[in-house]
Amino acid sequence: MTSARRGGNPARPGLAGLAGLLLIVELLPRLRLVNDRFLPPTSRIAAALADEVSTSTFWHSLGETLYAWAIGLVVAVVAGVLAGLVIGSVPLLRALTASTVEFLRPIPSVALIPLAVLLYGTQLGSTLLLVCYAAFWQVLVQVLYGVADVDPVAEETARSFRFSAWGRVRHVLWPTALPYVFTGFRLAASVALVLTVTAELVIGAPGLGKEIATAQNSDAVATMYALIVVTGALGVVINLLTRTGERRLLAWHQSVRGEVTV
Amino acid sequence: MRRRLIAGLTLALVASTVAACGSDKDSGGSGTSSGGVDNVTVGIIPIIDVAPIYLGQSKGFFKSRDIELKLEAGQGGAAIVPGVVSGQFQFGFSNLTSLMVAQTKNVPVKVVAAGVSSTGEQGKDFGAVVVKGGSPIKTAKDLAGKKISVNTLKNIGDTATRNSVRKAGGDDKSIDFVEMPFPTMQAALEGGQIDAAWVVEPQLSSIKAAGGREVASTFVDAAPDLTIAAYFTAQKLIADKPDVVKRFTEAMNESMTYADAHPDEVRQILTAYTKIDDKTRAAVVLPKWPTEINKASVQTVADLGTQDGIFASAPDLGKLLP
Numbered sequence: 255m256t257s258a259r260r261g262g263n264p265a266r267p268g269l270a271g272l273a274g275l276l277l278i279v280e281l282l283p284r285l286r287l288v289n290d291r292f293l294p295p296t297s298r299i300a301a302a303l304a305d306e307v308s309t310s311t312f313w314h315s316l317g318e319t320l321y322a323w324a325i326g327l328v329v330a331v332v333a334g335v336l337a338g339l340v341i342g343s344v345p346l347l348r349a350l351t352a353s354t355v356e357f358l359r360p361i362p363s364v365a366l367i368p369l370a371v372l373l374y375g376t377q378l379g380s381t382l383l384l385v386c387y388a389a390f391w392q393v394l395v396q397v398l399y400g401v402a403d404v405d406p407v408a409e410e411t412a413r414s415f416r417f418s419a420w421g422r423v424r425h426v427l428w429p430t431a432l433p434y435v436f437t438g439f440r441l442a443a444s445v446a447l448v449l450t451v452t453a454e455l456v457i458g459a460p461g462l463g464k465e466i467a468t469a470q471n472s473d474a475v476a477t478m479y480a481l482i483v484v485t486g487a488l489g490v491v492i493n494l495l496t497r498t499g500e501r502r503l504l505a506w507h508q509s510v511r512g513e514v515t516v
Numbered sequence: 517m518r519r520r521l522i523a524g525l526t527l528a529l530v531a532s533t534v535a536a537c538g539s540d541k542d543s544g545g546s547g548t549s550s551g552g553v554d555n556v557t558v559g560i561i562p563i564i565d566v567a568p569i570y571l572g573q574s575k576g577f578f579k580s581r582d583i584e585l586k587l588e589a590g591q592g593g594a595a596i597v598p599g600v601v602s603g604q605f606q607f608g609f610s611n612l613t614s615l616m617v618a619q620t621k622n623v624p625v626k627v628v629a630a631g632v633s634s635t636g637e638q639g640k641d642f643g644a645v646v647v648k649g650g651s652p653i654k655t656a657k658d659l660a661g662k663k664i665s666v667n668t669l670k671n672i673g674d675t676a677t678r679n680s681v682r683k684a685g686g687d688d689k690s691i692d693f694v695e696m697p698f699p700t701m702q703a704a705l706e707g708g709q710i711d712a713a714w715v716v717e718p719q720l721s722s723i724k725a726a727g728g729r730e731v732a733s734t735f736v737d738a739a740p741d742l743t744i745a746a747y748f749t750a751q752k753l754i755a756d757k758p759d760v761v762k763r764f765t766e767a768m769n770e771s772m773t774y775a776d777a778h779p780d781e782v783r784q785i786l787t788a789y790t791k792i793d794d795k796t797r798a799a800v801v802l803p804k805w806p807t808e809i810n811k812a813s814v815q816t817v818a819d820l821g822t823q824d825g826i827f828a829s830a831p832d833l834g835k836l837l838p
Contacts, residue, residue: 291726292703371595375604376559376588458589465791468562468589470699473718474791 294476302476303483312465316484319450319461322378326385327446331439334390338397343427348398359395363388363449364456371457381453381461388449389442396441400434401427433507440496447492451485462488554760555584558747559596559605562589562789564642564717565632565745566609567782568805570789572771581763589789600625601750607764611745612814613672613821616831624751627837628761629768631745633804634735641733642803643716643744645677648705649727653712656732660686662711665704669695672744673714675820676734683737702726717800718792725799738820739813746809765838772805809837 276296283290306312341347363384370380404427412422454463462485469478560566572578578585596608597618609631618625635641647653659681666673678688701713702723735742747768754761775782783797818831
C-alpha cells in the first residue's frame with residue numbers, strides 16, 4: 255500500500271525485471287553460454303510466437319485450454335462453496351469429514367491421471383477431472399475457515415433478532431466467509447490453470463499443453479518455448495483479473511479498504 | 517429451520533455434482549453408425565509413421581468407404597492398447613513389440629493392417645543408434661558396456677540395439693540402457709549423460725545435422741524390410757462388425773500405397789499434425805509403407821525379444837497377425 259503511494263507505479267520495477275530476463279535469455283545463447291538448440295534467444299522465441307499466433311490451430315487450442323479451465327473452475331468453486339457452507343455449519347459433519355478431507359486433499363491431482371485416462375480417454379473429461387479435483391479442495395478449505403470465522407456475538411445477535419436460517423446465512427455467515435471464498439477462488443484459478451496445462455501435456459487432451467508436447471516431439475524448440483510463454487502469460491492475466499475482481503467486490507471489507515489510522 | 521436449510525444446501529450440492537458429472541461425459545458416439553456411415557476413432561501417436569492415415573483422411577480414402585475417421589493423437593502410446601480393448605478407440609496404432617507383449621498377456625487384440633516399415637537401407641533408415649561427433653565409438657561393437665538411451669525399456673529399441681551389437685561381435689549384456697523421451701536425447705548426448713542414443717526421425721536428422729554420427733541402423737540389422745508397427749483392433753470388433761474392419765483395412769492399404777508413392781505429399785501433411793520445421797521436414801528420412809506385413813521379420817523380432825526376456829512366453833503370431 256505505502257510503496258504504491260510513495261513509489262508511483264508499482265508495476266514499473268516488475269517490468270524492468272521482465273525486460274532484464276528477456277535480455278538474459280537473448281544473451282545466454284548468443285554468447286554461447288548455453289546451446290541455442292536447447293535455449294533459443296528471445297528474438298527467435300518471439301518470431302516463433304508470431305508464427306504460432308497467425309495459425310488457427312493456436313487460437314483453437316487456446317480456446318480449448320480456457321474452456322477446460324473455466325468449466326473446471328466453475329464446477330470446483332460451486333461445489334466447494336456449497337460443500338464448505340454445509341460442512342462448516344454443521345459441527346457433526348465437520349467432525350465426521352475432517353480426517354477424510356485431510357486425507358484426500360494432499361493427493362496430488364496428477365496422481366489421478368491413470369484414472370482419468372481410464373474413464374475419459376484423451377478427452378476434455380480427463381482434464382476436467384484433474385482440474386475439479388485440485389481446485390475443489392482449495393475452495394472447500396478456505397470456505398471452512400471462513401465459516402469458522404463467524405463472530406459468535408454476531409451469530410447470537412442474529413438469532414436474538416429471530417433472523418431466519420436463510421437470513422443468518424445471507425447477513426452473517428456469507429459476508430464473513432466471502433473474503434475466504436475469494437481467496438479460495440484466486441488459489442483455485444491458478445491451480446486450475448496448472449492442472450489444465452498438465453493434463454493436456456501429459457494425457458494429450460486438446461489444448462495448449464498438447465501443442466507444447468507436439469512442438470517438443472517435432473523438435474520445434476523455439477515454438478515450444480513460445481507456447482510455454484503463452485501459458486505463463488495466461489497465468490499472469492488470470493491472477494491480475496482475480497485480484498482486481500477481489501478488490502472491486504470486497505471494497506467494503508476491512509481486509510481491502512484498510513484500517514483507519516488512529 | 518436449520519434442518520431445512522441444511523437439507524436445501526445438501527440438495528443443491530448433490531444437484532451441482534450430478535450436473536458436473538453429466539457435463540464431463542463426452543458425447544462423441546464413436547463406433548456408432550448413422551445413415552450408413554460408420555464413425556471410427558483411431559488412437560495414434562503424432563509421429564511421422566502415421567502420416568498415411570492423415571493423408572488418407574484428407575484424400576477421402578476413408579470417406580469413400582463410408583468411414584468417418586476421427587484421429588486421437590494422445591501423447592501416451594501406452595494408452596492406445598487399453599483404449600482399443602475398452603472400445604474407446606475402434607483401431608489403434610502401435611509398434612509390434614508392444615502388441616506382442618499384449619498378446620503374450622492374452623489381451624484380445626489383432627492386427628488389421630501394416631503400419632510402418634524400415635527402409636531397409638544401411639545408414640538411410642528412419643531409426644538408428646547415434647553418437648556425438650567426437651565419440652570414440654566407431655562401430656556397433658564399441659557400444660558394449662556403454663550407456664544408451666531408448667524411449668521405452670524392454671521394447672523394440674533395446675532389443676534391436678542388442679541384436680546389432682551381437683551381430684557386430686560385441687557383448688550386448690554389458691550395455692546399460694536408460695529410458696528417456698526422444699526429444700531430450702540430443703541434449704543428454706551432448707551433455708555426456710549418455711554415450712549413445714537410439715532415436716528415430718525427426719530427432720535423428722537434427723542430431724546428425726548437429727554433427728552426430730550414426731553407428732548402427734538397428735532396424736536394418738534386425739531383419740530386411742522390418743515391419744515395425746501396425747494398426748490393430750479388438751477381437752470383439754472383428755466378431756461384431758467384420759465389415760467395418762474390412763473397409764478400414766482397405767482404406768488403410770490405399771492410404772499407405774498412396775503415401776509410398778507421394779513422398780512430397782507426406783512431407784506436406786506433416787504440417788497438419790506436427791510442428792516439424794520446414795528445413796527438417798525436407799530432410800527427414802521417410803519410412804516405407806508397404807501394405808504387406810513382413811511376417812518373417814516380425815518373427816525375428818519375436819525371437820529376439822524372447823531371447824532378451826521381454827516376453828513372458830513366446831508370442832503366438834498366428835493369433836496376432838491377420
